[in-house]
Amino acid sequence: MTVKILRLGHRAARDKRISTHCALVARALGAKGLIYTGQRDSDMEASVRRVSEQWGGKFTIEHATSWRKVVKDFKGKSAHLTMYGLPIKDKIGEIKKTKDLIIVIGGEKVPMEVYHAVDWNIGVTNQPHSELGALSIFLHEYFQGKELNLDFGKSERRIIPQKAGKRFA
Amino acid sequence: MTVKILRLGHRAARDKRISTHCALVARALGAKGLIYTGQRDSDMEASVRRVSEQWGGKFTIEHATSWRKVVKDFKGKSAHLTMYGLPIKDKIGEIKKTKDLIIVIGGEKVPMEVYHAVDWNIGVTNQPHSELGALSIFLHEYFQGKELNLDFGKSERRIIPQKAGKRFA
Numbered sequence: 001m002t003v004k005i006l007r008l009g010h011r012a013a014r015d016k017r018i019s020t021h022c023a024l025v026a027r028a029l030g031a032k033g034l035i036y037t038g039q040r041d042s043d044m045e046a047s048v049r050r051v052s053e054q055w056g057g058k059f060t061i062e063h064a065t066s067w068r069k070v071v072k073d074f075k076g077k078s079a080h081l082t083m084y085g086l087p088i089k090d091k092i093g094e095i096k097k098t099k100d101l102i103i104v105i106g107g108e109k110v111p112m113e114v115y116h117a118v119d120w121n122i123g124v125t126n127q128p129h130s131e132l133g134a135l136s137i138f139l140h141e142y143f144q145g146k147e148l149n150l151d152f153g154k155s156e157r158r159i160i161p162q163k164a165g166k167r168f169a
Numbered sequence: 170m171t172v173k174i175l176r177l178g179h180r181a182a183r184d185k186r187i188s189t190h191c192a193l194v195a196r197a198l199g200a201k202g203l204i205y206t207g208q209r210d211s212d213m214e215a216s217v218r219r220v221s222e223q224w225g226g227k228f229t230i231e232h233a234t235s236w237r238k239v240v241k242d243f244k245g246k247s248a249h250l251t252m253y254g255l256p257i258k259d260k261i262g263e264i265k266k267t268k269d270l271i272i273v274i275g276g277e278k279v280p281m282e283v284y285h286a287v288d289w290n291i292g293v294t295n296q297p298h299s300e301l302g303a304l305s306i307f308l309h310e311y312f313q314g315k316e317l318n319l320d321f322g323k324s325e326r327r328i329i330p331q332k333a334g335k336r337f338a
Binding site for chain 1: 183186187190193194196197198220224252253254255256257258281284285290292293294295296297298299301302304305306309314316317318319321327328330331332333334335336
């Protein structure tokens, strides 16, 4: 079972934090890696890798030049999250049957070609909000809440949940 | 039933997009408004209000100088989303009984006082990710998926969900 994220059209100056958050959400909620197109951003890659090294797991981050090639070469199906897509509630049952999935998220302007290259265009609501909101709820629905209890293995940092305050293991 | 978001320590330059996304996610997923502390940012306020005017609903955005006063004056309970908190799955049942809720999200450095001022500190996983990821899943759990079908009333813009492509009503 492999779930990966494809983040389109990263702009190093404008999107650094949002794209970093996309990668961290993807990692925390059970995806195996994030591939991004647009500007190569070694700062962002380094900060995502640092989190992964400190907190465990094997999340990968890679740059790609062609989203077409990524979608085409991925052995599995593809879902594009867009406010124009079909309601997640109507389609998630069908999507869950796919064990290997690449989840495509924009970028400011997503080329129309993307809509036709993927297996599903899915709306997490049809209101404008955030690729981060859409991705989080999509992963939560796809993994059925099990992603909230993932084991990241041995790691340098680990939190012991507290009623108030902060505690590390 | 009133759910509001309190976003702590906004920095106009660094946080503009993340805070804007927080407000849009909050609106799209059924919260009534966002209050933020830190730097006043009329650009951000204007862009959130513009979305609300075009897409319907009555979402509000306000600046406050003191988070303490906001939490204290709010007639209801408060939940702070933090990676150090108790698992959402263990607490959401209890939290759902609260009809009026203010959801507190950081900010880079959340003062320890916040942890003690709120009714719950909740971890949407205990991994580092994004206040946007935490907020989205929290709202989704709190509203039990009903937030995905909200009616925003008469609005200038409205999407008709499509299998591929874009269509407005």
